[in-house]
Amino acid sequence: MASFSTRAIVAAGLIVAAPLSIIAATLFGSVVIEADNWAAALVGRADATTVEIVWRLRIPRAGAAFVTGAMLALAGVLLQNLLRNPLADPYVLGLSGGASVGAMLGMLTGLSAWSLHLAALAGAAVIACALVAFAARATGWDIHRVLLVGVGLASACGALVSLLLTLAPTAQLPGLLYWLIGDLAGATLHWSTIPALFAAVFVASAIAADLDALALGPDQARLLGVAVGRTQTIAFSIAAVATVSAVLIGGAIGFVGLAVPHLLRLLGVHAHRWLVPLAALAGGTLVTLADTVARSAAAPIEIPVGIATALLGVPVLLWLVARTR
Amino acid sequence: MTLSTSDLTIQVTGRTLLERATLSFESGQLWAVLGRNGAGKTLLLRTLAGLRKPDEGLVAIDGTPVATIAARARARRLALLLQDDTADYWGSVREYVTLARLPYRNGMRSHLAYTTNDSHTGTVEQVLSLLELGGLAERAFRTLSGGERQRARLAQVLAQDTPCILLDEPLNHLDLAHQALTLRVLSRLARAGRTIVCTVHDPLRALPHCSHALLMYDSGHFQQGPIAQVVTRKSLDTLYGCAVEGPIPKP
Numbered sequence: 001m002a003s004f005s006t007r008a009i010v011a012a013g014l015i016v017a018a019p020l021s022i023i024a025a026t027l028f029g030s031v032v033i034e035a036d037n038w039a040a041a042l043v044g045r046a047d048a049t050t051v052e053i054v055w056r057l058r059i060p061r062a063g064a065a066f067v068t069g070a071m072l073a074l075a076g077v078l079l080q081n082l083l084r085n086p087l088a089d090p091y092v093l094g095l096s097g098g099a100s101v102g103a104m105l106g107m108l109t110g111l112s113a114w115s116l117h118l119a120a121l122a123g124a125a126v127i128a129c130a131l132v133a134f135a136a137r138a139t140g141w142d143i144h145r146v147l148l149v150g151v152g153l154a155s156a157c158g159a160l161v162s163l164l165l166t167l168a169p170t171a172q173l174p175g176l177l178y179w180l181i182g183d184l185a186g187a188t189l190h191w192s193t194i195p196a197l198f199a200a201v202f203v204a205s206a207i208a209a210d211l212d213a214l215a216l217g218p219d220q221a222r223l224l225g226v227a228v229g230r231t232q233t234i235a236f237s238i239a240a241v242a243t244v245s246a247v248l249i250g251g252a253i254g255f256v257g258l259a260v261p262h263l264l265r266l267l268g269v270h271a272h273r274w275l276v277p278l279a280a281l282a283g284g285t286l287v288t289l290a291d292t293v294a295r296s297a298a299a300p301i302e303i304p305v306g307i308a309t310a311l312l313g314v315p316v317l318l319w320l321v322a323r324t325r
Numbered sequence: 326m327t328l329s330t331s332d333l334t335i336q337v338t339g340r341t342l343l344e345r346a347t348l349s350f351e352s353g354q355l356w357a358v359l360g361r362n363g364a365g366k367t368l369l370l371r372t373l374a375g376l377r378k379p380d381e382g383l384v385a386i387d388g389t390p391v392a393t394i395a396a397r398a399r400a401r402r403l404a405l406l407l408q409d410d411t412a413d414y415w416g417s418v419r420e421y422v423t424l425a426r427l428p429y430r431n432g433m434r435s436h437l438a439y440t441t442n443d444s445h446t447g448t449v450e451q452v453l454s455l456l457e458l459g460g461l462a463e464r465a466f467r468t469l470s471g472g473e474r475q476r477a478r479l480a481q482v483l484a485q486d487t488p489c490i491l492l493d494e495p496l497n498h499l500d501l502a503h504q505a506l507t508l509r510v511l512s513r514l515a516r517a518g519r520t521i522v523c524t525v526h527d528p529l530r531a532l533p534h535c536s537h538a539l540l541m542y543d544s545g546h547f548q549q550g551p552i553a554q555v556v557t558r559k560s561l562d563t564l565y566g567c568a569v570e571g572p573i574p575k576p
Contacts, residue, residue: 213424216414223376225397225398225400225427225428226396
């Protein structure tokens with residue numbers, strides 16, 4: 001069992017690591033900025049190029065990376081709980097697939113960049129409505145149906161994506177592929193996503209005790225006085241919004257939503273009042289660090305961040321699994 | 326507290342398992358629900374607990390229909406040990422048992438920190454000690470053996486501290502010593518005024534500790550009442566469809 005102090009150490013470590021990851025993201029990249037120059041740039045006293053790099057490029061991108069990672073990890077925590085399936089991740093139910101199909105259809109029909117986001121949201125909304133129609137019951141969600149319908153819809157979206165890629169003009173392929181691989185190149189932070197992230201973490205924390213009970217199964221949760229249907233609907237809504245927000249910012253970045261909740265559980269963090277906020281911090285930190293490595297390791301070439309998250313995260317996950325065997 | 330049914334009918338896939346049963350489980354009584362596999366014992370407990378709607382009839386707690394009682398209020402009056410255990414819980418045994426205090430949380434702070442309330446921790450420690458789980462309290466729930474897990478699950482139900490306790494096969498996976506301990510604890514709780522209804526597969530072992538029995542026969546027929554009146558060699562032979570060996574226990 002993880003003692004209170006173990007969880008406190010993990011929490012303290014993440015509270016320190018999160019801002020450090022953002023600082024590192026603004027220091028490193030294809031150009032490494034010296035510490036004094038960086039400090040001057042922060043207050044606008046460095047040369048124009050450095051100020052531009054720090055304020056216009058790296059801070060928005062670090063923010064985008066952090067918010068994306070936090071949203072994905074939060075969605076992972078909620079979906080693994082809702083579906084009672086350790087392999088659940090933000091992409092399992094086809095929401096990101098729906099967003100990709102929506103965005104790709106928008107691109108092929110010549111929509112503006114702003115409208116593309118709406119098209120992606122519409123795609124995800126279609127999937128969410130289908131899940132509600134098939135799996136919501138008066139007494140709560142039928143999790144087997146959610147999983148079955150979600151996996152089916154995700155496969156259908158995958159097929160549609162392949163079809164669109166086959167039919168699309170060659171010149172449009174790079175833009176289309178953006179939606180399919182996790183990539184923060186060119187991603188910028190929509191500042192509205194920061195309060196959205198805080199709101200998502202706050203609401204999920206507010207139902208933390210209900211989520212603890214739900215981990216025992218819907219019947220057991222019901223017997224413990226939890227309004228199961230309401231809790232499932234709130235958790236699913238947060239997970240859906242978080243997934244779609246993350247996909248809109250950074251595409252489908254893998255590994256984070258699946259593995260960050262497990263990493264924390266292996267470190268002894270399982271009660272949702274701890275797991276929810278710490279997963280957001282850990283996911284944000286992991287993606288921010290991974291993006292910094294992805295930008296710096298083979299500069300000027302940028303490795304897609306999804307590759308870096310997996311390469312950084314998998315060894316840590318394997319080490320923890322081996323340690324707790 | 327009285328848990329009662331009126332004209333309760335339970336059906337599954339066209340089969341009637343219980344027909345128009347009017348039952349009354351009173352405070353201080355320890356009921357054994359007996360029947361063959363598939364007789365509907367589990368469905369009865371799930372219906373009594375409000376997890377399943379009656380096909381006909383009504384279940385009530387002190388006269389109030391179970392279906393109309395809010396979830397949390399119901400969880401303060403009635404607990405059920407489910408037969409299936411599919412939980413893959415990551416915390417310790419103590420944390421697992423403490424989840425039983427969820428129905429008593431009140432307000433946001435309590436909602437987030439229900440594990441640190443003194444009265445809750447006191448109840449949890451009492452139950453852990455009652456079921457001799459003190460030594461396992463810090464163990465991770467997922468590392469427990471089947472029997473240990475069953476004791477932890479039983480502890481969670483008792484820590485819910487409800488006047489009515491329903492138990493579906495509470496002796497499953499338990500060794501002889503812990504079967505005896507569990508039956509003693511249940512007997513003591515009933516004498517202290519709780520209403521306890523449990524399904525059992527080994528009547529010869531459980532009946533000496535019980536005050537009443539409900540025998541669920543085929544086709545929805547049933548027999549209920551004090552053990553001395555309803556449990557006879559003939560009724561058990563008919564119930565199980567075989568000759569029951571050994572002396573018929575009396576309370």
